Amino acid sequence: MSDRRRLVLRLLLLGLVAVLLWVPLYFEAFWLQTGLFAMSAAIGAIGLQLLVGVTGQLSLAHAFFLAVGAYGYCFLAGGDQSAALQAPSGLGLPTWLAMIGAVVFAGLLGALLSPIAGRLRGIYLGLASIGLVFIGQHILFNAKGVTGGFNGRDAEPFSLFGFSFSNSHPDNLVILGVPYGGLERLWYLGLLLVGVSWWYAHNITRARPGRALLTIRDSPIAAAVMGVNVPVYRAAAFTVSAMYAGLAGVLLALAFGRIVPDSFGFLLSIDFLVMIVVGGLGSIGGALAGALLVSALPQIFDHYSGSLPLLGDPGGGGLQPAEAARFLYGAAVVAVLIFAPDGLSGLGRRLAGRRRAASPLLRTDSSKESTA
Amino acid sequence: MTRSLKVAGIWLAVPLVAAVLVACGSKGTESSSGSGDNGDIKVGPGVTATTIKLGALTDLSGVFAPLAEPLTQANQLYWKQRNAEGGVCDRKVELEIKDHGYDPQKAVVQYRDFSADILGLQQLLGSPITAALLPTLEDDQMIALLSAWPSSLLSNENIIIVGATYDIEMINVLDYLKEKGKLKSGDTIGHLYFEGEYGENGLKGSKYFASENDMKVVEQKIKATDEDMTGQVAAFKRAGVKAIAVTTAPTQLASVAGIAAAQGMNVPIVGNNPTYDPALLKSPAAEAVKANAFISASIAPWTLDKGGVQKVSQEFKAAYPKSVPKASVQFGWAQAEVMYQILNKACENKDLTRAGLIKAAHELSGIDTGGLIAGPLDYTQAGQPPTRAVYIARPADVPGGLKALPDTFESETAKSYDVAG
Numbered sequence: 001m002s003d004r005r006r007l008v009l010r011l012l013l014l015g016l017v018a019v020l021l022w023v024p025l026y027f028e029a030f031w032l033q034t035g036l037f038a039m040s041a042a043i044g045a046i047g048l049q050l051l052v053g054v055t056g057q058l059s060l061a062h063a064f065f066l067a068v069g070a071y072g073y074c075f076l077a078g079g080d081q082s083a084a085l086q087a088p089s090g091l092g093l094p095t096w097l098a099m100i101g102a103v104v105f106a107g108l109l110g111a112l113l114s115p116i117a118g119r120l121r122g123i124y125l126g127l128a129s130i131g132l133v134f135i136g137q138h139i140l141f142n143a144k145g146v147t148g149g150f151n152g153r154d155a156e157p158f159s160l161f162g163f164s165f166s167n168s169h170p171d172n173l174v175i176l177g178v179p180y181g182g183l184e185r186l187w188y189l190g191l192l193l194v195g196v197s198w199w200y201a202h203n204i205t206r207a208r209p210g211r212a213l214l215t216i217r218d219s220p221i222a223a224a225v226m227g228v229n230v231p232v233y234r235a236a237a238f239t240v241s242a243m244y245a246g247l248a249g250v251l252l253a254l255a256f257g258r259i260v261p262d263s264f265g266f267l268l269s270i271d272f273l274v275m276i277v278v279g280g281l282g283s284i285g286g287a288l289a290g291a292l293l294v295s296a297l298p299q300i301f302d303h304y305s306g307s308l309p310l311l312g313d314p315g316g317g318g319l320q321p322a323e324a325a326r327f328l329y330g331a332a333v334v335a336v337l338i339f340a341p342d343g344l345s346g347l348g349r350r351l352a353g354r355r356r357a358a359s360p361l362l363r364t365d366s367s368k369e370s371t372a
Numbered sequence: 373m374t375r376s377l378k379v380a381g382i383w384l385a386v387p388l389v390a391a392v393l394v395a396c397g398s399k400g401t402e403s404s405s406g407s408g409d410n411g412d413i414k415v416g417p418g419v420t421a422t423t424i425k426l427g428a429l430t431d432l433s434g435v436f437a438p439l440a441e442p443l444t445q446a447n448q449l450y451w452k453q454r455n456a457e458g459g460v461c462d463r464k465v466e467l468e469i470k471d472h473g474y475d476p477q478k479a480v481v482q483y484r485d486f487s488a489d490i491l492g493l494q495q496l497l498g499s500p501i502t503a504a505l506l507p508t509l510e511d512d513q514m515i516a517l518l519s520a521w522p523s524s525l526l527s528n529e530n531i532i533i534v535g536a537t538y539d540i541e542m543i544n545v546l547d548y549l550k551e552k553g554k555l556k557s558g559d560t561i562g563h564l565y566f567e568g569e570y571g572e573n574g575l576k577g578s579k580y581f582a583s584e585n586d587m588k589v590v591e592q593k594i595k596a597t598d599e600d601m602t603g604q605v606a607a608f609k610r611a612g613v614k615a616i617a618v619t620t621a622p623t624q625l626a627s628v629a630g631i632a633a634a635q636g637m638n639v640p641i642v643g644n645n646p647t648y649d650p651a652l653l654k655s656p657a658a659e660a661v662k663a664n665a666f667i668s669a670s671i672a673p674w675t676l677d678k679g680g681v682q683k684v685s686q687e688f689k690a691a692y693p694k695s696v697p698k699a700s701v702q703f704g705w706a707q708a709e710v711m712y713q714i715l716n717k718a719c720e721n722k723d724l725t726r727a728g729l730i731k732a733a734h735e736l737s738g739i740d741t742g743g744l745i746a747g748p749l750d751y752t753q754a755g756q757p758p759t760r761a762v763y764i765a766r767p768a769d770v771p772g773g774l775k776a777l778p779d780t781f782e783s784e785t786a787k788s789y790d791v792a793g
Contacts, residue, residue: 029485029487029488030481030484032484033480033484034481037477037481141568142567150499150500150567150568150569150572151524151569152500152503152504167511183484256476256477256480256504257504257507258503258504258505258507258508259504260500260503260504261500262476262500263476263477263500299478299481302470302478302481302482303485323433326473
């Protein structure tokens with residue numbers, strides 16, 4: 001890659017970061033809430049991409065690990081809830097410690113379950129992992145002392161050095177004439193977490209472990225011949241993916257403010273698979289784009305569905321706006337897969353005019369940088 | 373230019389660009405419009421000199437669409453008529469309806485989308501959605517009229533429940549069976565219920581009734597996706613139950629009634645209001661349902677011979693001729709009526725703010741819905757259900773599919789029951 005192109009890319013990236021930092025100053029709560037859910041989805045999608053796109057292992061248990069992260073955070077950070085509802089118990093740890101703890105806990109569970117991932121592959125692992133989602137749902141509904149049952153439990157607002165990412169502490173924070181409430185503050189926390197997640201995954205894929213994982217994806221036998229310990233690498237990918245899901249769960253809990261079991265059903269796992277397929281299997285940047293598309297597009301369509309032509313009033317006859325939004329979303333996903341079979345990342349590469357024949361080994365984002 | 377200079381240039385350019393963008397930030401100035409003093413009445417978000425905007429978060433495309441659609445249409449029809457008569461507080465009421473499709477994440481985003489522009493929620497449907505939104509609703513002091521009847525939410529003062537709660541429905545109908553001699557002390561009741569808020573609230577009622585009357589409850593917990601109740605009915609038969617209580621969806625009621633009849637178990641089956649749908653009368657279990665089911669609901673059945681109920685039935689039929697008659701129409705109408713009463717009271721108090729609405733709501737007592745909801749509604753008792761009366765109805769081939777006893781039923785056990793206990 002020439003110096004000039006690198007400069008342009010960097011400028012674009014910095015411009016994007018600047019725009020993202022500026023968003024809370026201008027955009028309303030709807031956009032911030034949608035954005036926060038999208039950020040959580042992005043972190044989870046990166047994790048699943050490492051497992052499915054990079055290592056070639058199918059997992060449908062992502063929703064389970066998200067729930068572990070979300071409930072783990074609430075349990076570790078929670079504690080002194082008002083006694084109005086039968087409050088679930090908690091440890092009352094500092095929230096930053098609870099965040100780390102929840103991610104580590106998700107990782108530990110992932111490691112514990114990873115022997116399955118080491119032995120099974122493809123659709124077999126996918127089916128085995130479905131079970132986890134249903135077991136998880138049962139526990140969430142019934143372990144009321146920890147999860148709060150169907151009522152769910154509150155997520156303690158994240159705070160660092162006395163600065164709380166909520167509406168208070170400091171109260172009535174105003175920056176440049178804009179009141180900074182919980183959503184505005186969380187926006188920056190979310191950006192930071194997404195940034196760190198992307199950077200870490202990016203480094204994994206372009207370094208030695210990434211090459212080993214890619215080799216496992218394309219030919220486990222070849223990988224073994226070259227001295228890669230296939231079961232260990234598969235298990236490691238499963239564990240790292242679970243930790244990513246855990247972090248996504250923590251951010252999801254913070255974005256919700258209160259989590260309920262229904263948010264972590266089987267459909268969530270499917271959503272994550274759609275994200276990485278639409279984004280382009282194997283590409284970390286693609287996972288980000290896919291997460292944005294899948295989690296934000298239905299909301300945005302819904303937001304503007306009132307101004308779509310030829311629709312009935314909500315509750316009245318005719319095609320409902322929410323249904324129309326869903327049709328549009330479905331059509332968008334199908335269109336992406338038809339016109340960009342290699343996902344959004346492939347589309348991005350083609351638009352950038354780099355039609356190099358990508359070797360199957362180097363089909364990830366990391367290839368761009370490594371050949372520069 | 374050397375490369376290092378270029379890089380330095382970029383790092384300088386970014387803060388500059390950011391500063392320019394910041395200058396465009398205008399959110400702080402526009403977000404607080406719409407509140408403040410308006411004449412001599414204090415007004416909150418969503419209120420202008422001529423309109424009051426209310427929101428509805430409902431499910432028009434998910435699992436509860438068959439119930440929620442007529443319910444929402446009844447909300448709309450009520451306000452259309454009320455606006456034609458001059459509205460409330462010299463203002464017309466506008467409803468902004470959002471369809472969350474029973475997805476909590478979507479509902480939270482939709483709530484954020486319109487919460488700054490509405491005074492209150494005319495309708496909030498879905499227990500996971502309600503649970504997820506609770507802290508936000510409290511922060512915003514947003515009043516919300518629930519399309520559900522769980523007693524666990526009675527302690528939240530911004531949640532308004534229109535009618536008797538599931539536990540009270542259950543106690544009343546079981547007491548009715550006892551009065552009719554179908555249950556006596558020492559008997560066993562089988563209770564089939566959904567995992568979750570709804571089911572467990574119903575179970576709380578039957579357990580209380582059993583403990584007060586020296587009876588026993590055999591529990592069978594199921595998931596909403598379980599449709600074949602063979603195993604559960606067999607367990608009830610083994611336990612020798614004298615009555616089956618059902619806190620589920622209509623599918624499970626049909627399954628229980630059909631299987632019990634096929635096995636020669638001729639016991640009464642009692643159900644909460646969401647267990648019944650007129651479509652059951654077209655199912656293979658229709659005869660068994662008609663023979664054994666008793667439905668307990670504080671909402672009046674479609675055909676109840678009371679002026680208020682008949683008026684709503686006829687006007688709804690005229691406005692939506694293709695609709696299937698069901699009781700959620702009566703409920704939607706009553707829900708809107710209660711909101712009207714709250715707005716009216718807040719207007720009298722000259723306080724159309726969100727806090728003013730919550731205060732006004734809890735000053736209301738003796739609300740007469742013309743029979744749409746059993747008993748006068750009283751919201752002045754903190755943490756108590758607004759009514760403890762229900763209609764006891766039997767499935768029958770009439771519009772709406774239910775025929776109720778003409779009078780409301782309110783048992784002594786239901787009256788003395790402590791909902792917080």
